[in-house]
Amino acid sequence: MSRDSNKAFFGHPIGLSTLFASEMWERFSYYGMRALLVLFLTATFASGGFEMAELDAFTIYGIFTGLVYVTPIIGGMLADKVLGQRKSIYIGGLTMAIGQFLLATSAWLHGTDASMELRQTIFYAGLGILISGNGFFKPNISTMVGELYDNNDPRKDGGFTIFYMGINIGAFLSPLVAGKLGEQVAWQYGFLAAGTGMVLGTVWFFVRSHTLGHIGMPPKVKAERVRLAVKDWFNILTYVAGVVGLIFAVILGWGAMPSIVSTIIIYILAIGGILFLATSIFRGTNGKTEWSRVGVILVLAVFNIFFWSGFEQAGTTFNIFARDNTNRMIGNWEIPATWFQSINAFYIVAFAPLFSILWVKLDKKNLNPNTPMKFAWGMTMLAVGFVVMAIAYTRSTGGSEVKLISPMWLAMVYMLHTFGELCLSPIGLSMVTKLSPPKLVSTMMGIWMGSYAAGNFVASQMKAISIKLETALDTEIQVFWMIAIQSAIIAVILILLSPWLKRMMHGIK
Structure with a gap:
């Protein structure tokens, strides 16, 4: 597909409409869930919440929203070197939908024979899966917007402006829909609405993927390929299953781990990350x-x-x-x-x-x-x-x-x-x-x-x-x-x- 052959979306490549709507639905999913998070955690047991102290709920909120900005670093590297942006977006979209549905399941189990411990395990796994999925999705859809244009294309800044409007349309609508359902109907319906938004965004991306041409395909794939092969979909589903399984293993293992061991792991990861970034800066700055x-x-x-x-x-x-x-x-x-x-x-x-x-x-x-x-x-x-x-x-x-x-x-x-x-x-x-x-x-x-x-x-x-x-x-x-x-x-x-x-x-x- 020539980057200049189709200007059907406000004078921009038609592929921008695909990425615009996919990101709008992803932000609908994220901000709908974010609006509910603290209110759900602090809500009473009787209403289906966890009746958590405000400061504890704030800490969980902070860890979640903080890690959401960390995982895209890893997701971007995997896309550049292994997966390509397109496969990464499918992995992220499907994974985040599963995460939202797990949050809904945790709320749905209120009033059943399920224990509070089980509900919390499912809930924390849902948060972890959302964080991981965001790492695959968020950096790569923005990268694909840039690839729609040549570097000297004067439309490029305008394309990102349109894309940014999609982000904020999703962020505006989600609390109105998911927030209303979760807060005033039942918590599970709010999380379910957020998950449905993520499914819609992923399905839209699939249905409209032909508008993107070769953009975002895995590395070393021939230029004439514009659709993923069967083996690529097997790879995607393997990653989704792997992420979900890994997060559940971490959640279950973390609780059984002595606090001193978990603290050491956190310090090792933090120090390792800082050293990696510092080394990269020293090597790349002249x-x-x-x-x-x-x-x-x-x-x-x-x-x-x-x-x-x-x-x-x-x-x-x-x-x-x-x-x-x-x-x-x-x-x-x-x-x-x-x-x-x-x-x-x-x-x-x-x-x-x-x-x-x-x-x-x-x-x-x-x-x-x-x-x-x-x-x-x-x-x-x-x-x-x-x-x-x-x-x-x-x-x-x-x-x-x-x-x-x-x-x-x-x-x-x-x-x-x-x-x-x-x-x-x-x-x-x-x-x-x-x-x-x-x-x-x-x-x-x-x-x-x-x-x-x-x-x-x-x-x-x-x-x-x-x-x-x-x-x-x-x-x-x-x-x-x-x-x-x-x-x-x-x-x-x-x-x-x-x-x-x-x-x-x-x-x-």
């Missing part, structure tokens, strides 16, 4: 300029952790606040708490084009901030959002009993945080591709994804940190004020470091 630019990526990766440690309160403390402190009644109808998880995606779709125009307009006037300053803007928006959130929490809990407050408070916080995300997230991805040495783009992107993973886990621990500080200082510390102050300090540090980091970028804007 000259003072490249080392200077790599230094900028590493410094901003640290600040990226602080941003996401605040932003990802959306799935933890904000989710609980929506459930317990927000007036969700409109007449006799109650807004599901999970629906607030859709607000960020709606704002992204609404404001992302405006921010793109803003940077172009500022650049024409020589007022476009450099990358570190845009990071400072993002941290400032995050800090202001948490000031609003802290005030809302005080108004809700200031009296002798909880006072339900207007949902517009959360809507305002999400808007400010979305502005911060648009100043930082796409800018950071672009920065990594521009500053990385040519041989290290994938490695440095892996490190950047690692900072997202760290930020997600730290986010899950912020409430616990505030409680520990309360105990140590013997004074009340509200978590939202703590994050607001932290974010403001980071913003000031970024402003002060901006001239130095700009010089280290050696002419890259």
Whole structure:
């Protein structure tokens, strides 16, 4: 298939429509499940949940969302060297669907003779399988979008913009559907809806795979091949079965393992990963300029952790606040708490084009901030959002009993945080591709994804940190004020470091 022969999808290759819808359904699956996770874990036994303490539920959420950003590094490497993107996407899609259905099964077993231990084993296996499947799916569908275009094709940036809109459409719709079903009908129906979305995305990818031509086929396959062979499907099913079996083995074995052994394994894996990345950087970086630019990526990766440690309160403390402190009644109808998880995606779709125009307009006037300053803007928006959130929490809990407050408070916080995300997230991805040495783009992107993973886990621990500080200082510390102050300090540090980091970028804007 010629890359320019078909422009049937908004002036872009028809294959973009295949990848757009597949990713939309995958994000529908992921964000629907994510919106339910903490609420399900903390729900009472009687309602089918696990009645888990908030801090424990936050930790599980943090581990899950953190590992979701780590496994794509492995999945991308396997696709490049062994599987190809197309087989990896099928493996990821089928595996994630199984993971979602296992979560649904865990909820469905409530009220039966099944033990709580069995339900938890199935649930944790479902989470592990979702994490593994995401590693196969997520990096490779994005790679295939890039392969639809030649490097000098002016449509390429626009193609990724359309693809990004698909991500956010899925993220917007999923809490409305899966969240509503899980929260107000039965938990299993929410997870079932998420799994169904993943099946739809995988089936769509299969039915429309002819639009992709040779793109994404396994390495060393002849160029005239545009469909997978029978042996490829056997290989796919073998990987799916292997992943599911491995995760169950790990879940069952981990519980029987002495804690000292499991701790040693975690340290070995962490240290091994750090040494591998460090060795890759040393081998692939040459000259003072490249080392200077790599230094900028590493410094901003640290600040990226602080941003996401605040932003990802959306799935933890904000989710609980929506459930317990927000007036969700409109007449006799109650807004599901999970629906607030859709607000960020709606704002992204609404404001992302405006921010793109803003940077172009500022650049024409020589007022476009450099990358570190845009990071400072993002941290400032995050800090202001948490000031609003802290005030809302005080108004809700200031009296002798909880006072339900207007949902517009959360809507305002999400808007400010979305502005911060648009100043930082796409800018950071672009920065990594521009500053990385040519041989290290994938490695440095892996490190950047690692900072997202760290930020997600730290986010899950912020409430616990505030409680520990309360105990140590013997004074009340509200978590939202703590994050607001932290974010403001980071913003000031970024402003002060901006001239130095700009010089280290050696002419890259």
